Amino acid sequence: MHQKKYRKEHGLFLVEGIKSIIEFIHSSYQIHSIFYNIEQSNLLPKLPANINLFEVNNVELGKISTLQTPQGFLAIVYIPKDKKIDQKSLQNEFTLVLDGVQDPGNMGTIIRTADWFGFKKIICSEDTVEAFNPKTVQATMGSLARVEIYYENLTSFLDQNQLPVFGALLDGESIYQTNWGKEGLVILGNEGKGISAEIIKKINKPVTIPRFGAAESLNVAVSAAIFCSELVRVKN
Amino acid sequence: MHQKKYRKEHGLFLVEGIKSIIEFIHSSYQIHSIFYNIEQSNLLPKLPANINLFEVNNVELGKISTLQTPQGFLAIVYIPKDKKIDQKSLQNEFTLVLDGVQDPGNMGTIIRTADWFGFKKIICSEDTVEAFNPKTVQATMGSLARVEIYYENLTSFLDQNQLPVFGALLDGESIYQTNWGKEGLVILGNEGKGISAEIIKKINKPVTIPRFGAAESLNVAVSAAIFCSELVRVKN
Numbered sequence: 001m002h003q004k005k006y007r008k009e010h011g012l013f014l015v016e017g018i019k020s021i022i023e024f025i026h027s028s029y030q031i032h033s034i035f036y037n038i039e040q041s042n043l044l045p046k047l048p049a050n051i052n053l054f055e056v057n058n059v060e061l062g063k064i065s066t067l068q069t070p071q072g073f074l075a076i077v078y079i080p081k082d083k084k085i086d087q088k089s090l091q092n093e094f095t096l097v098l099d100g101v102q103d104p105g106n107m108g109t110i111i112r113t114a115d116w117f118g119f120k121k122i123i124c125s126e127d128t129v130e131a132f133n134p135k136t137v138q139a140t141m142g143s144l145a146r147v148e149i150y151y152e153n154l155t156s157f158l159d160q161n162q163l164p165v166f167g168a169l170l171d172g173e174s175i176y177q178t179n180w181g182k183e184g185l186v187i188l189g190n191e192g193k194g195i196s197a198e199i200i201k202k203i204n205k206p207v208t209i210p211r212f213g214a215a216e217s218l219n220v221a222v223s224a225a226i227f228c229s230e231l232v233r234v235k236n
Numbered sequence: 237m238h239q240k241k242y243r244k245e246h247g248l249f250l251v252e253g254i255k256s257i258i259e260f261i262h263s264s265y266q267i268h269s270i271f272y273n274i275e276q277s278n279l280l281p282k283l284p285a286n287i288n289l290f291e292v293n294n295v296e297l298g299k300i301s302t303l304q305t306p307q308g309f310l311a312i313v314y315i316p317k318d319k320k321i322d323q324k325s326l327q328n329e330f331t332l333v334l335d336g337v338q339d340p341g342n343m344g345t346i347i348r349t350a351d352w353f354g355f356k357k358i359i360c361s362e363d364t365v366e367a368f369n370p371k372t373v374q375a376t377m378g379s380l381a382r383v384e385i386y387y388e389n390l391t392s393f394l395d396q397n398q399l400p401v402f403g404a405l406l407d408g409e410s411i412y413q414t415n416w417g418k419e420g421l422v423i424l425g426n427e428g429k430g431i432s433a434e435i436i437k438k439i440n441k442p443v444t445i446p447r448f449g450a451a452e453s454l455n456v457a458v459s460a461a462i463f464c465s466e467l468v469r470v471k472n
Contacts, residue, residue, distance in 0.1 A: 019452075105341070109455050118448030143451045176469045212354030212468055215379045216255075219345050222461040225454075229462045230469075232448055233412045 001076065002066055004130055011079045013132035014064075017071040018043050023142035030078040037061055037072040044073075066134040079132055085123060085150040087160055092183050094231045097123045099154060099199050100190035101220055104129050108139020109221035115143035117228040122147060123185070125154045125199075158202040161185065165204050167195055168223055172206030175230050182235070186227050191220050237312065238302055240366055247315045249368035250300075253307040254279050259378035266314040273297055273308040280309075302370040315368055321359060321386045323396055328419050330467045333359045335390060335435050336426035337456055340365050344375020345457035351379035353464040358383060359421070361390045361435075394438040397421065401440050403431055404459055408442030411466050418471070422463050427456050 001007055001014045012032055015021050022045060025031060033052035036044055041055070061070045096114060101107055107129045114122055129136060131149040140147075158165065164184035187203060189195035195203070209218060209226050218226075237243060237250045248268055251257050258281060261267060269288035272280055277291070297306045332350060337343055343365045350358055365372060367385040376383075394401065400420035423439060425431030431439070445454060445462050454462075 109458060112451050113454060113458050115449045115451035116445075116447055116454050118450075139455075141452065146450055176472075209352075209465065210468070210472075211352055212472070213351045214354075214382055215348050215351040216377065218349060218352050218461075219375075219457070221455070222345060222349050222457065225458040225461050226465045229445065229465060232446070233466075236412075236446075236448070 001064075002134060004133070007079065007130075007132055012076050013079055013137065014066060014134050015075045015077050015137055016065060016067055016073065016134075017138075018073040020137070020140075020142040020145075021073055021075045023145040024075060024077055027145035029080065029145060032076040032078055034076075035061060035064060035074045037070075040072040067138070083150070085121070085152060085157065087162070090121070090161075090163060090183070090185070093120075094180070094183065094235075095119065095121055095123060095185050096224060096227070097154065097185045097187045098128045099125045099187055099195050100193070101128050101188070102191055103220075104133040104135035105139045106191065106219065106221040107131065107133070108136040108141075108144075110224045111136070111140040111147050111149070112143040113221070113225045113228055115140075115147050117232050119228060120146075120148060121150065123150045123152055123154075123157065125196075126151055154199055155202075158185075158199070165202055166207050167200065167203030167205070168208070168227070169195065169200070169203070169206040170208060172208040174210045175207050175227065176210065178205070178207050180231060180234050186231070188220055188224055188227070237300075238370060240369070243315065243366075243368055248312050249315055249373065250302060250370050251311040251313050251373055252301060252303055252309065252370075253374075254309040256373070256376075256378040256381075257309055257311045259381040260311060260313055263381035265316065265381060268312040268314055270312075271297060271300060271310045273306075276308040303374070319386070321357070321388060321393065323398070326357070326397075326399060326419070326421070329356070330416070330419060330471075331355065331357055331359060331421050332460060332463070333361075333390065333421045333423045334364045335361045335423055335431050336429070337364050337424070338427055339456075340369040340371035341375050342427065342455065342457040343367065343369070344372040344377075344380075346460045347372070347376040347383050347385070348379040349457070349461045349464055351376075351383050353468050355464060356382075356384060357386065359386045359388055359390075359393065361432075362387055390435055391438075394421075394435070401438055402443050403436065403439030403441070404444070404463070405431065405436070405439070405442040406444060408444040410446045411443050411463065412446065414441070414443050416467060416470050422467070424456055424460055424463070 403423040
């Protein structure tokens with residue numbers, strides 16, 4: 001489960017910590033099994049009968065955990081079967097589109113932030129870091145249970161799209177001045193390279209978080225957060 | 237240099253990567269020495285004579301670097317002598333105040349974001365993670381060279397303060413509705429525990445990033461970014 005190839009092969013991923021596990025139990029995800037520390041079993045909620053339960057001690061938990069300090073509870077959860085986005089479902093709302101985000105922590109933070117602001121879906125290029133990476137799952141703090149993540153060939157996805165395509169570029173219109181309208185996609189790029197050349201061509205509304213100081217760039221999870229905040233501000 | 241106690245003892249910290257090092261050379265920081273990979277010496281700019289230069293190979297660089305993939309250049313920089321904030325210098329602007337932020341990556345991202353938006357100073361409680369931690373320095377991407385970081389006893393600092401004290405709490409006024417005025421402090425708390433009870437008492441304007449979804453909280457670097465964005469939006 002620690003490595004992408006085994007997650008793919010078995011269609012399973014890890015969720016650690018009782019709070020996050022409870023979020024997954026109350027979601028559309030299917031839980032395969034839960035490993036729990038005997039001493040903390042009182043924290044375990046009533047569970048559906050089809051979940052396998054394993055009492056383990058701290059040493060055993062340490063061996064299957066990806067964390068330096070295991071949190072007493074670890075679930076093995078089924079990765080949902082690949083589903084393709086229904087373009088119509090994106091109407092009347094704003095959706096983040098990630099083009100090649102690589103850092104699992106950034107990815108997790110983006111999912112958590114999207115969840116806070118009520119964004120239901122995130123669309124990712126095929127080379128974006130996997131949402132089921134243990135570091136991503138951890139950084140979402142349970143929000144992965146609620147935000148749907150779609151991996152798409154962005155070029156074909158954008159070719160079929162009818163909505164306005166906003167893209168975070170350095171020379172776009174200020175996000176504070178932009179007329180956002182009521183719907184659209186907002187594309188954010190890779191940490192170092194930004195949005196890829198092929199995808200930049202599909203942007204019809206380049207937008208920029210205005211710079212008032214001297215930093216060369218913003219962290220992509222920070223940019224995503226500022227976009228989410230601004231979008232809910234103008235829409236509400 | 238990798239450990240806080242040695243950084244404190246020697247008054248020195250590490251900066252890695254040529255881009256960041258150049259930012260420090262062009263700042264008020266004093267550079268003690270630079271270690272550089274022989275093969276990349278052409279990237280080295282003209283340097284003041286008082287900087288010690290050491291040609292090293294990749295293996296030697298790997299031994300002094302804190303990074304898994306050393307970047308060819310490593311500088312040892314003097315930690316500025318403790319200076320106390322001049323309260324008057326905070327007038328007519330907004331300043332972030334961090335109460336117990338613990339994660340070096342979050343701290344670095346906050347410094348980088350503040351720099352993007354033109355915030356010149358950050359005030360930290362004494363238990364906030366050290367700005368000269370290698371992970372923090374790395375995450376600032378050179379912005380530490382421009383943003384001044386002050387460590388203060390927050391209680392006494394706030395007792396002497398005359399500016400409005402905004403604080404990020406869960407039950408404050410929406411940041412989108414708040415009358416920010418032209419100046420003030422904006423307090424953000426620890427990743428898990430938020431703002432400490434003692435400091436909450438000093439807040440006279442509790443403010444909240446409105447939640448439209450279900451996540452329990454936001455990452456502190458994300459919150460800081462949304463505050464910075466909103467503050468520059470209303471001020472400009």
